[in-house]
Amino acid sequence: xxxxxxxxLAPASGRRRTTDRVMRGxxxxxxxxxxxxxxxxxxxxxxxxxxxxxxxxFTSDPTGSFLGEPGGVKSAILGTLEIVALAAAIAIPIGIxxxxxxxxxxxxxxxxxxxxxxxxxxxxxxxxxxGLFIYITLVTSGIxxxxxxxxxxxxxxxxxxxxVTRSAEVVLNLVPEAxxxxxxxxxxxxxxxxxxIVLPTALPGLITGSLLAVARGMGETAPLLFTSASxxxxxxxxxxxxxxxxxxxxxxxxQPNDAIVNRAWASALTLVLLILAITLIARLAARRSAxx
Amino acid sequence: MGAGAxxxxxxxxxxxxxxxxxxxxxxxxxxxxxxxxALVLVILxxxxxxxxxxxxxxxxxxxxxxxxxSNDWNPSKDVFGAWPLLAGTLITSAIAMxxxxxxxxxxxxxITELSPHRLRxxxxxxxxxxxAVPSVVYGLWGVFVLIPKLRGTEQxxxxxxxxxxxxxxxxxxPNYFIAGLLLAIMILPIVSAISREVIATVPVExxxxxxxxxxxxxxxxxxxxxxxxxxxxxxxxxxxxxxxxxxxxAVVLVIGNATQVGEHIFDQGYSLAAVVANEFGEAANDPLHxxxxxxxxxxxxxxxxxxNGIARALVVRAERRQSGTGPTPEPVGVAGMSAxxxxx
Numbered sequence: 001x002x003x004x005x006x007x008x009l010a011p012a013s014g015r016r017r018t019t020d021r022v023m024r025g026x027x028x029x030x031x032x033x034x035x036x037x038x039x040x041x042x043x044x045x046x047x048x049x050x051x052x053x054x055x056x057x058f059t060s061d062p063t064g065s066f067l068g069e070p071g072g073v074k075s076a077i078l079g080t081l082e083i084v085a086l087a088a089a090i091a092i093p094i095g096i097x098x099x100x101x102x103x104x105x106x107x108x109x110x111x112x113x114x115x116x117x118x119x120x121x122x123x124x125x126x127x128x129x130x131g132l133f134i135y136i137t138l139v140t141s142g143i144x145x146x147x148x149x150x151x152x153x154x155x156x157x158x159x160x161x162x163x164v165t166r167s168a169e170v171v172l173n174l175v176p177e178a179x180x181x182x183x184x185x186x187x188x189x190x191x192x193x194x195x196x197i198v199l200p201t202a203l204p205g206l207i208t209g210s211l212l213a214v215a216r217g218m219g220e221t222a223p224l225l226f227t228s229a230s231x232x233x234x235x236x237x238x239x240x241x242x243x244x245x246x247x248x249x250x251x252x253x254x255q256p257n258d259a260i261v262n263r264a265w266a267s268a269l270t271l272v273l274l275i276l277a278i279t280l281i282a283r284l285a286a287r288r289s290a291x292x
Numbered sequence: 293m294g295a296g297a298x299x300x301x302x303x304x305x306x307x308x309x310x311x312x313x314x315x316x317x318x319x320x321x322x323x324x325x326x327x328x329x330a331l332v333l334v335i336l337x338x339x340x341x342x343x344x345x346x347x348x349x350x351x352x353x354x355x356x357x358x359x360x361x362s363n364d365w366n367p368s369k370d371v372f373g374a375w376p377l378l379a380g381t382l383i384t385s386a387i388a389m390x391x392x393x394x395x396x397x398x399x400x401x402x403i404t405e406l407s408p409h410r411l412r413x414x415x416x417x418x419x420x421x422x423x424a425v426p427s428v429v430y431g432l433w434g435v436f437v438l439i440p441k442l443r444g445t446e447q448x449x450x451x452x453x454x455x456x457x458x459x460x461x462x463x464x465x466p467n468y469f470i471a472g473l474l475l476a477i478m479i480l481p482i483v484s485a486i487s488r489e490v491i492a493t494v495p496v497e498x499x500x501x502x503x504x505x506x507x508x509x510x511x512x513x514x515x516x517x518x519x520x521x522x523x524x525x526x527x528x529x530x531x532x533x534x535x536x537x538x539x540x541x542a543v544v545l546v547i548g549n550a551t552q553v554g555e556h557i558f559d560q561g562y563s564l565a566a567v568v569a570n571e572f573g574e575a576a577n578d579p580l581h582x583x584x585x586x587x588x589x590x591x592x593x594x595x596x597x598x599x600n601g602i603a604r605a606l607v608v609r610a611e612r613r614q615s616g617t618g619p620t621p622e623p624v625g626v627a628g629m630s631a632x633x634x635x636x
Contacts, residue, residue, distance in 0.1 A: 012508055020508035024406055030398025031407075031415065034484070037477045038422050041433050048436075094328055101325035115329045118336055124531075124600030125593065126538025128565050132589040133339045135572070136346050140582075161332070189314060191321035219426025222540040222569055246428045246541075253432055253545060261436065268429045275424050 049269025052262030062232045062248065062263075070260045073267050075234040076248035080271075082236065083149050083228055083244055084218050087156035091217075092210045094157075095164025102165075103172040104194055116169075122162035130158045131223035139227060149235075149242035152228030159223060160213040167209025171202045171289075204289035211282035215275045221246035245271045343590045350583030359587060365551040365562070367571065372584035374591060379553045380468065380561035381592075384543060385536040387472025387557060388479055392536075393529045396480045400487035400525075405513055416488070423481035431545035434474045439465050439546060442473075450558050463558040466548035472557070474542045479532035486531060490524030490610050491517060524610025530603030534596045540565035564592045 012020075056072045063071035098115065106112025134155040139146055175198050183193045199206070224247050231241040245267055252264035351359055354372050362373030403415050446463040454460035494517050502512040518525075548560025549570060568585050575581035 012506065016508055016511070020510040023510040023513075027398045027402040027406055030395045031402040034395050034399045034422075034480055035418055038418060040437070041425055041429070044433055044437055045429070094332070097325055097328040098332055101322075101329045105322050105325060106329070111326075111329075115333060118333055120604050121597060121600065122332075122336065124534050124538075124596050124604075126540065126565060126596055128538065128540040128568055129589050129593050129596075132568060132572075132586065133343070136586060137339070137342055140576075158335075190318045194321070215424065219424075219428070221426070221428040222565070225569060226572060246426060249428045249432060250541060250545075253428075253435055264432055265436075268426075268432050272425060272429060275426065276421075279424055 045265065045269045045272060048262065048265035050266070052264070052266030053269075054263075054266075057263070057266055061234055062243075064232045066255065066257055066260070070252075070257065070263050071232075073243075073245065073248055073263065073270070075232065075243040076245045076267065077270065078234055078236075079149065079228070079243040080218060080245040080274075082238060083152045083224070083242060084156065084214060086150060086153035086238060087160060087217055088210070088214050090153065090157040091160035091213065092164055095161045095210070095213070096168045096206060098161075098165045099168035099172055100194060100198075102169050104190070104198065119162045119165050122158070123166065126222075127155075127159050127220050128222035130155045131226040133158065134223070135226035145239060147227065147229035147241045149228045149238035149240065152224045152242065152244065153238065155223035155227045156217040156220060159220060160217045163213040163216060164210055167212065168202075168206050171205030171209060172198065174205070175201045204285045204287075208282045208286040208289070211278050211285065215278040215282065218275055218278070219246060219271060221250050225250070245274075340593075343586060343593065347583055347587035347590045350580055350587050353580060354584070359584070360591065363553060365567070367575070367578075367581050367584075370580055372580075372587075374564065374584075374588055376551045376553050377562050377564045377567050377588060378591065380547060380563040381537055381565070381595075383468050383554075383557070383561065384471040384475055384547065384563060385533055387469060388475030388536040389529065389533055390476075391473060392476030392479045392532060393483055395476075396483035396528075396532070397487050397525055399480070399484045400491055401513060401517070403484075404488055404491045405517065406509065419484050420481055422477065427478065427539060427542040428545075430474050430478060431542040434470060434542060434546040435466075438470055438473065442470065446558055450556070458555070458557050461556045461558060464548055464560045466546045466560060467558045468547065468554060468561050469557045471543045471547040471561075471563070474546060475536040475539055478539060478542065479535050482535060483528045483532040486528035486607060487521070487525050490521045490528060490607065493524070493611055494520045521610065523606050527603045527606030527610060530599055530606065534599040534603060537599065538565060538592060538596050540569050544569050564588050564595075568592075 054072070058072060058077070059074055060072035061075045062073060063069060065071075098119065102112050102116060106115065134151050138144075138151050138154070144150075179197055179201060180193055183197045184190070188197075224244050228242045228244060228247075230247045230251060231243050233243075235242060249264045249267045249271070252260045252267065255261065350372060353370075354362075359372060359374055360378065361375050363375040364371050364373040365376050366372075399415075399419055403412055403419075407415060443463055443465060446467075446469065450460055450463055498516040498520060499512055502516040507515065543563050544566035547563055547566055549562055549566060550560040551562050551567075552560070554561045568589050572582065572585055575585050
């Protein structure tokens with residue numbers, strides 16, 4: 001039923017008003033439905049998660065005992081922080097470097113378009129495939145041990161890289177061209193313009209994008225299953241097997257022991273709060289940006 | 293650009309001119325950044341080739357077509373037909389699209405066109421919070437909340453509406469529907485965010501023209517907003533599909549991991565990503581089995597590449613159309629807003 005100009009010009013009939021009201025209601029209802037899972041997930045996370053936070057939750061390692069005291073998740077929390085920190089240290093510089101190339105040099109050139117396309121492709125690659133990549137290239141070949149923390153970091157870095165690049169490209173594009181031109185006109189070389197003018201101007205936005213990438217990487221399980229695997233004890237050596245929160249939760253879910261399942265809920269709550277904290281910092285950084 | 297703009301005087305080096313070392317810095321900087329970009333392409337290409345090489349033994353043994361379409365996945369007998377897995381991936385993704393996309397689009401329309409101005413930002417943030425929850429947490433919630441709480445409702449639904457296609461039979465605890473429902477929740481934020489951006493590109497003039505002609509709000513949405521943003525919303529939905537197809541951890545926990553093609557949506561099944569996550573440990577010492585898993589990963593990779601390629605083209609075109617002469621609009625949502633979205 002197409003609405004022609006004539007029917008529109010007539011005062012809205014009762015039927016049209018009713019349709020309007022009904023459809024507005026449907027859209028509002030849809031929004032409400034979208035928020036139901038959020039409320040439920042948050043409710044269960046707190047209701048069950050707080051219960052699972054036993055005395056030694058943050059200070060002891062998993063014991064590996066299926067029946068007795070399950071222990072805490074210290075090794076998993078520290079492992080997640082270590083693995084993600086290394087992943088960020090790899091992905092953020094490279095990701096921003098690629099974005100700088102695209103915005104400052106490549107622009108609309110053929111090579112830049114190809115790079116842009118493949119970065120897009122990377123955002124769509126399922127995270128388990130990145131895990132599989134690292135598994136078949138580095139883990140099965142036994143380079144530097146079999147399962148190690150740094151291999152997990154590499155898998156996460158691959159996942160985070162396109163996110164960093166895409167967001168950095170957007171922010172760098174927002175830096176006013178006049179700033180660059182003014183500096184160039186004063187005779188400042190291109191690299192200095194980029195490092196001293198463009199990057200500082202875009203900094204808050206770059207931080208936001210990078211932190212959001214970190215938050216995304218932190219919650220990933222699949223790439224770590226094949227790469228850093230899991231272990232009970234705490235280690236600070238990225239060259240060894242390393243525990244992580246998502247993997248710990250994944251393994252705890254299938255245990256037929258309530259104490260372990262409760263630990264999974266508590267770990268999930270911890271993980272979500274960690275991710276939310278990083279997301280929040282990212283938003284605050286965005287607020288300081290002068291160029292949105 | 294700027295370098296070399298200053299003229300040299302006949303007397304020799306002008307005070308504006310740079311030393312030889314300084315002149316070399318710029319090409320070096322540019323070269324370095326280009327090399328980093330090229331490195332990303334090389335890594336991606338290398339992985340793709342390596343996947344194919346490693347999947348080769350299994351694919352050669354089984355035959356590519358028979359690997360994809362034969363309905364028998366039995367590692368203990370070295371028979372690898374991935375159809376039950378592929379079917380599970382497609383069924384759960386389809387359920388996710390049917391449930392998730394309409395709700396996501398409704399959310400996007402409500403936030404951009406109907407909601408009071410003050411509510412816009414809070415609603416946007418709330419919907420995006422869904423993307424901050426990691427997939428393993430959705431899986432945990434699915435296993436201990438959704439599966440037990442929905443089972444009765446599912447059984448009633450299955451019994452009373454068994455005349456519908458794919459509905460009926462007795463409800464298995466973990467099943468396609470639960471997996472699809474979780475996926476719907478997980479793709480909601482990304483589909484909604486990108487739809488919102490596409491809808492925001494509808495020219496105000498079009499909307500005002502409709503309203504000035506006396507259209508009601510809904511009529512304005514129907515005749516001005518939806519036709520203009522249709523291809524972009526389709527792209528957004530496809531990006532969501534790409535996510536759903538590749539999602540692993542949430543699915544592996546709630547799909548039942550049975551290597552069969554279930555007849556009903558409440559039957560147990562398996563998915564491509566789930567089988568890789570589940571069986572890689574036991575496959576480590578069996579080159580044929582691990583080759584088959586890598587082939588499953590390759591199939592997943594190609595599937596998501598195809599879906600995302602089409603989706604990206606639709607979204608970029610939709611967002612570019614509006615700008616005309618302005619700066620190139622980038623699909624911010626993909627990188628910025630939904631960055632926390634998790635396919636794990």
